[in-house]
Amino acid sequence: MTDEPQGDLIATLDDLVRSVQAMRSLGRRLSVREEKLVALAQARPKPRMRIMEQPPADDLRPQGDHTIAAPASLEAVRAALGDCRRCKLAGGRQHIVFGEGNPKAELMFIGEAPGADEDRQGRPFVGRAGQLLTKMIEAMGKTREDVYIANILKCRPPDNRDPQPDEVEMCEPFLLQQIRVIRPRVIVALGRIAVQTLLKDATPISRLRGRWHLYAGIRLMPTFHPAYLLRNAAGKKPAWEDLQQVMAELGWPLPNKKG
Numbered sequence: 459m460t461d462e463p464q465g466d467l468i469a470t471l472d473d474l475v476r477s478v479q480a481m482r483s484l485g486r487r488l489s490v491r492e493e494k495l496v497a498l499a500q501a502r503p504k505p506r507m508r509i510m511e512q513p514p515a516d517d518l519r520p521q522g523d524h525t526i527a528a529p530a531s532l533e534a535v536r537a538a539l540g541d542c543r544r545c546k547l548a549g550g551r552q553h554i555v556f557g558e559g560n561p562k563a564e565l566m567f568i569g570e571a572p573g574a575d576e577d578r579q580g581r582p583f584v585g586r587a588g589q590l591l592t593k594m595i596e597a598m599g600k601t602r603e604d605v606y607i608a609n610i611l612k613c614r615p616p617d618n619r620d621p622q623p624d625e626v627e628m629c630e631p632f633l634l635q636q637i638r639v640i641r642p643r644v645i646v647a648l649g650r651i652a653v654q655t656l657l658k659d660a661t662p663i664s665r666l667r668g669r670w671h672l673y674a675g676i677r678l679m680p681t682f683h684p685a686y687l688l689r690n691a692a693g694k695k696p697a698w699e700d701l702q703q704v705m706a707e708l709g710w711p712l713p714n715k716k717g
């Protein structure tokens with residue numbers, strides 16, 4: 459849908475104004491109705507120039523613009539990321555942690571940023587919290603290879619501090635590109651920081667979790683971060699309920715209760 463006047467209508471209005479000017483030049487007085495029509499014609503909205511951002515087809519630099527053509531592959535996104543120095547985290551990292559898993563995954567897990575183990579290995583969620591995430595995935599009847607796992611930031615913030623807005627601004631577009639290649643049916647956002655950052659919503663995670671949201675047009679379920687679950691066993695039950703909702707959404711069979 460557009461709010462720009464159509465060409466035919468503009469031509470008609472222009473004709474009207476020209477006719478009236480001709481009539482006036484011949485000394486003819488206009489009726490009230492004709493005067494109103496002229497006023498309307500002259501007050502028509504000016505056609506607005508539409509600025510089209512059209513990056514070259516092979517330009518994969520994220521623009522924060524979802525209308526850019528999807529990159530062809532995760533390898534292309536990784537190549538575009540390169541030896542990224544777009545934010546200050548580049549200086550302190552050992553490895554870029556790009557993400558890993560099934561490039562056609564139905565389900566994608568997104569955390570906030572790599573920690574020390576991830577930075578060392580260049581892989582997401584490989585520390586203790588990562589091991590719990592692996593168990594959570596297995597409880598869903600899948601393996602890490604079935605899903606895709608990534609973070610909003612691809613480099614470790616110093617002392618595991620929270621991501622800063624300028625870092626998110628630089629790095630999130632690459633996550634969006636990954637999502638556009640993978641096209642998961644569901645995203646699970648892990649932990650308060652990831653959830654609030656992705657949803658741009660400061661509501662406490664205790665209120666955001668357990669309900670469906672949208673991110674980049676994809677259904678997103680927030681849940682607790684595995685690192686939080688390691689410290690707060692009481693969170694495991696609601697987290698499992700969140701994952702069960704995800705399984706139901708994906709049509710995955712609920713595993714039998716242990717017996």
Ligand code: SF4
Nearest residue numbers: 542545548613628629
């Ligand atoms: S966090 Fe992202 S934007 Fe910043 S340097 Fe690492 S890869 Fe680049």
